[in-house]
Amino acid sequence: MDPRYIRNFSIIAHIDHGKSTLADRLLEFTGAITSREKRDQFLDSMDLERERGITIKAAAVRLWYRAADGREYLLNLIDTPGHVDFSYEVSRSLAASEGVLLLVDASQGVEAQTLANAYLALENNLEIIPVLNKCDLANADPDKTAEEIREILGLDPSTAIRASAKTGQGIEEILEAIVNRVPPPRGRSTDPLKMLIFDSWFDPYVGTVVMIRVLAGSVHRGQRILLMATGKTYEVYQLGVFNPYATPVESLSAGEVGFLTATIKNLADAMIGDTITDALNPTPTPFPGFKKIKPMVFSGFYPVDPGDYGRLKEALEKLRLNDSSFTYEPETSAALGFGFRLGFLGLLHLEIIKERLEREYELSLLATAPTVVYKVVTTRGEEIWVDNPLKLPPWGKIEHLEEPLVRVEIHTPAEYLGNILSLCEDRRGRQVEIRFFPNQKALIIYEMPLNEILMDFYDQLKSLSRGYASMDYEMLGYRASALLQMDLMVNGEPIDALSVIVHKDKAYRWGRELTERLQKIIPRQMFEVVIQAAIGSRVIARERVAPLRKNVTAKCYGGDITRKRKLLERQKEGKKRMKQIGKIQIPQEAFLAVFGMRE
Known part of the structure; x- marks a missing residue:
């Protein structure tokens, strides 16, 4: 097809600003789906996507639209994932486009992810079309939101389209803006083949399916292709x-978007962001911006029933075929038995994988506390990467530890500023900048350790701001820090699954909190249970679970007091022997309660 009549665009927005609903209206208006086929979130095929109201996997669809000038245009809508964990996939989807619809909820205004995605679009030199969505709501304020677009994003508010994806208001204006403002593809069909992978998944019938944007040249069935990152043909x-x-075609040329299947058996070979070229006439340089996705957050997954270990292993193998961005390796815990150590892109990614394993494979799983990757510099000058506290070398051989640092951007109404600043300072954050805008909103930028935002930072942020604040973050690198390994012990026995790496300034508070939580969870035994938090050989917090006691003196009716004392001493000696040989079964609820990860 003539590239002059092709338009490739994406939709970017903050979570729950109506991106999937707008995609539905575009499909209906252009006749891509009939009224009988219509359903909410048409492009979101997973149940989890529908329930959570977010897009987890990117999608791409062709739309044919006859514009006001009488010509028919091919519009390729390249959908993007809707969470910060998948920011790399978003950047690759944007790289496959020439323009974006920047969707902003007129009732909520510009939020953190709106800003982050807008910066990604600017980095890719894309045409940005602002769209003010949900203008039909009673509390919508499109004038105020348009002013925010000017103040925060630096875009011309007069170019913003006022729309409602729910009612269909402004859909035709959006389509006309795509045709008139988004530039056509620049590649030529006569150049050597160059294609960008922006998504991939595994199909049990045909193998790996690769979503591609043809940047230059053309591809046809039977052609030999080269994946430049792996060097495989x-x-x-x-x-x-x-x-x-899905509709088969014989060929795809420059500017077009589609999918291909080849003899690719392993999904990991088709990496998002990689460049595909002709094996016989390769392009001299790959498309820039490719990087291998590295897990940022790690957690141990253990089956509640030890007999399900084999099923968990099989489920992980199958799930990895559809999501190559998580990693797993076997690990063993004295407290939890056999399981796997999994690596994820972020906390949402962790929750999604856990929920998919439990739903799709009917497993009941226990997840340990999420941790990050630490860099250990030994006294010999060696660098070791550690994702589990148990893998740390002896402390005498450690020169220092380094932890990952992130840049956090928080958008909030100015009235909640004090509470949020206190939260960031408590999480060892370093303030970089605060910007104020005329609409009583503020942008707070902090640098803080990644492990400080893993557990409950987002929940605390929402609570302190009554749900109005939003956040986005990006990796900065590593920084040396005063970190310590803290072990939790029950009756002198360390519980390996509860070992954590904490900052020196927070060790005593963490130790006290964790021992208090465990004390409430561990059931009383016939003997005393002592719970301790220790750093090395130094105990920093201690709690006890009082023993159950039988009234052995109940049968004594008066008489000499020595009779009662003898019975009590015998009971005391029995409990002492029982404590030496007795074992504590740590309930699953203890691990969930300690780290705040509820089922």
């Missing part, structure tokens, strides 16, 4: 497009 088995259902 394959033969194209099938080409197709989504309109919105």
Whole structure:
């Protein structure tokens, strides 16, 4: 097709600003789906996506639109994931586009992820079309939101389209703006083949399916292709497009978006952001911006029933076929038995994988506290990367520890500023900048350790701001810090699954809190249970669970007091022997309660 009549665009927005609903209206207006096929969140195929109201996997669909100038245009809508954990996938989807619809909720205004995604679009030199959504709501204030777009994003508010994805208001204006303002593709079909992978998944019938944007040249069935990151060659088995259902085609040329299947057996070979070229006439340089996705957050997954270990292993193997961005390796815990150590892109990614394993494979799982990757510099000058406290070398051999640092951007109404600043300072944050805007909003920028925002930072942020604040973060690198390994012991026995790495200034508070939580959870035994938090050989917090006691003196009716004392001493000696040989079964609720990870 003539590239002059092709438009490739994406939709970017903060969570719950109506991105999936707008995609539904565009599909309906252009006739891509009929009224009978219509359903909410059409492009979100997973149940989790529908329940949470977010897009987890990117999608792409062809739309045919006859514009006001009488010409028919091919619009390729490249949907983007909707969470900070998948920011790399968002950047690759944007790299496959020439323009974006920047969707802003007119009742909530510009939020953190809106700003982050707008910066990604500017980095890719894309045409940005602001769209003020949900203008039909009673509490919508499009004038105020348009002013925010000017103040915060630096965009011309007069170009913003006022719309309602729910009612269909402004849909035709949006389509006309795409046709008139988004530039056509720049690549030529006569150049050497260059294609960008912006998504991939595994199909049990045809193998790996790769979503591609043809940047230059053309591809056809039977052609030998080269994946430049791995250096492997394959033969194209099938080409197709989504309109919105999979439709096979014979070839794809510069500017077009579609999918291909080849003899790619391993999903990990088709990495998002990689460049595909002709094996016989390769392009001299790959498309810039590719990087291997590295897990940022790690957690141990253990089956509640030890007999389900084999099923968990099989489930992970199958799930990895559809999501190559998480990693797993076997690990063993004295407290929890056999399980796996998994690596994730972020906390939401962790929750999604855990929920998919439990739903799709009917497993009951226990997840340990999420941790980050620490850099250990030994006394010999060696660098070791550690994702589990149990893998730390002896402290005498450690020169220092380094922890990952993130730049956190928080958008909040100015009235909640004090509470949020206190929260950031408590999480060892370093203030970088505070910006105030005329609409009583503020942008707070902090640098803080990644492990400080893992557990409950987002929940605390929402509580302190009554749900109005939003946040986004990006990695900065590593920084040396005074970190210590803290072990929790029950009757002198360390519980390996409860070992954590904490900052020196927070060690005593953490130790006290964790021992108090465990004291409330561990059931009383016939003997005393002592719970201790220790750093090395130094105990920093201690709690006890009082023993159950049988009234052995109940059968004594008066008489000499020595009779009662003898019975009590015998009971005391029995409890002492029992404590030496007795074992404590730590209930699963203890691990969930200690780290605040509820089922």
